[in-house]
Amino acid sequence: MNVRCSREMAQSLGSALYKEWAKRIFAIECSNNLEPLYFALSPTCEGPWDENSRLHQLLTRGQTYSICIASENRIQGAESYAHLRDKLTRLPERCRVMELMAFSPNKQGSLIKGFLVQDDQNSKGTERVLQDLVRESGQTSLCSYTRDDGGRMWQRLRLVTDGQQREIFSNCISLAERPELHPSVLNIKNSVVFCKYEDAYAVLEECAELIPKAKDVLQLADQCNRTSRKGPFPVIVIEGLDATGKSTLTESLRESIQATLLKSPPDSIGHLRKTFDAEPPLIRRAFYALGNYITASIIASESEKTPVIVDRFWHSTAAYAIATEVSGKVANLPPPHHELYQWPQDLVQADLVLLLTVSAEERVRRLERRGEMRTKEEIELEANSLFRQKVEATYRRMENPACVVVDASASKEEVLKNALLVIEKCCVIERT
Template sequence: MNVRCSFEMAHSLGSALYREWAKKIFAIECSNNSEPLYFALNPTSEGPWDENSRLHQLLSRGQTYSVCIASENRIQGAESYVHLRDKLTRLPERCRVMEMMAFSPNKQGSLIKGFLVQDDQNFKETERLLQDLVRANRQTTLCSYTGDDGGRIWQGLRLVTDGQEREIFRNCISLAEKPELHPSVLNIKNSVIFCKYEDAYGVLEECVDMIPKAKDVLQLVDQCDRTCRKGPFPVIVIEGLDATGKSTLTEALRNSIQATLLKSPPDCIGHLRKTFDAKSPPIRRAFYALGNYITASTIANVSEKSPVIVDRFWHSTAAYAIATEVSGKVENLPPPHHELYQWPQDLVQPDLVLLLTVDAEERVRRLERRGEMRTKEEIELEANSLFRQKVEATYRRMENPACVVVDAGASKEEVLQNVLLLIDKHCDNEQT
């Protein structure tokens, strides 16, 4: 294949990518506490621009590039994103790496994730490292940012073919308005929040060759009754952050109302948590979602004979997923009454969900007295107050059923008595 033919093929591939790329809005996350910087693309320099804007100041610094994952397969795209993120952490310290997104406003599933990379010292080595990353992953797009004599910033979309990198298209950047929903909300549904069993099952089904243990989970799920219904006895779910007293309360409740104690994920897959916690978000969340369905099958059987206490269930799965996926401030979360806060219609629904809360200082004191293994997200709760706020805010926005908040900072006896009163109020008294 001669160079001319190769270039024409690259241009053809680039044209298809460009048509979608040029329609998107872009967002740069400079920090967790600041509003993202939004921009659009124009073939000419006619769009709105302000040389005093934060966006201009940011993109005018040193060498600036963006690297994004463009994949039609959500699993491959998520895995590629994790791989790219890990590679970028190894860049020299002189490089700044910020999260970046490209999306179609308010269009579900349109988000492309990536990173903005800056080298204030203009080392050519940085560009070569990024080019190597793109060559190694065909799902990755590379763009460069350059200024012109008129004070405008241009984005050059690059494509690698036959080992050679070429700038295929060049567009002028213009300021864009803040969208109605934060862009990171757009890819949550059916990616990290699964509204029905089949969607979560399909993710692990795609991963069997890559993760052999996924087959073990699917086999256990296949054994569950998918038409199960809750029995006549009450089902009470206990939710809350680590060290809010869930274990203490669940044990006390079990004795007080002669209940059966369950948890999610259940013991039959609990030993696989470490494997799936190390995977990309769709795989990890699908694992926990299917754990809820396995637990639901047991709930249906047990609630025919006794009350049921569940240590964490769907609300926990959803709260951590949303808080992790939505970057930045609490205000970036989906607004109240959003569909992501709704209980899945095909999942056994509890009679009462209790959200235990304690003040931050007391929770830290309790954590210091504990030594058991915790997930990466649970560890982050201790170090990242913003993440903790987002988890708590997400819990409080859950609906159908909503969480009933319980102050767990009182004595064990007081907390138990308060919870028993709530059970009497919300559940069928004849069965407790």
């Protein structure tokens, strides 16, 4: 169906959304343990199709819709996506909600995120709820999926205005091959992993009117001396999941080698974590990234006088962001040596990064003994072994510098001894 979009339609859908819509590949995340289902679009039924495929079986279960978010303003887009996700959790239990991605294979920044919604009862009420969500945002599209007399599936892209529906595009669905990179990898750089100071700064600058506390972070960042380099004393970063013994080891190392102990984000903005943890990933990750640069300015100064121990730094910021953003299996992570695993060139570089590891069972026992309030990500780590595996795998793929693994399951004295052996081997340092 060839329908020309008016200027008003284009503005409502958002140029990033409708531009070359039919040339995109779509991916449906049905389960963390299964490969996403990929499909392509065409105005005719020339592409491959199989009525026995998982994709056909999925799309013919009840009435199916999809909603995608695209915006010229990334802050608005991130907020709209978070709002949409929250609203969809309130649908009746009979409705299934799955993640949907539309992208151009191997094209950075091309990913458009959304959701696939299915209602087994074909209720008109569900469609009305989705239409209302579309009306709330000018960057949201609504698609329905139907089966023709020949057994082929069609995606119909619709615009809802003034209570009326207009079909913009109608395309036949065909099976598509798995892309080289998992689609979520395409949008990680500069959206949840920031490899330059300016990129993280720009995000908080854009949302400063929406989140006033962002101005406090920007003000501290402006005060940092970003031209200074690391001093002659070594900088040693301690990484690892919660309850692997980081705090114990960092304190012991501070005493053993007479070091300055720092953490990221630093105390100057640490009290703002609760505020930014409640924000969408784009904003939350920019906050933590900028926190690394603020910590780096302190590292540069302190390493002129003493060795520096840092409790978490860039590796943890990137590892948690990548593992969270990439859905599904460990195999979906960016491949080894991908640019996302490289230390930012404008960030003061550590001389050594120690990654503390313990078994999953031991880590849970330690958490229970501590009885502390845990972050949303820490709760996810405990409940979702697959997420934990992705975080650990991402840590081990970090480069320049890579993580040196230290078994932290032994006594604190033994862990300290082993850590000091690694430090003495890799760094020139005087012990007292």
